[in-house]
Amino acid sequence: MPTITYIQPEGTTQAIEAEIGSTVMETAVDHDVHGIVAECGGACSCATCHVYVDPEWLHRLPARDAQEDGMLDCVIDRRQSSRLSCQIEVTEEIDGLTVNVPEAQI
């Protein structure tokens, strides 16, 4: 199973084995990753699953679609690396993905 690493703003890390076909958000929620609330349950309408993707992964993930891009305008401190974790599907190709939980969500 692919491993995804979540890094908290103060540096705590959680490396979690994720199920293929789930999402980076669902994996976080299932393992109580602090700061990933996911109020809308993955419908791309709340932005409480915002993460910063490690720069190494920026161009290795499928691009944001227009809906995700629009929702990211709602987050505090949007960056080039901002993604909604509910929109990142877990596949073998994302094994090793690292994401940072935004300080604003803590």
Ligand code: FES
């Ligand atoms: S869970 Fe609501 S936008 Fe991702």
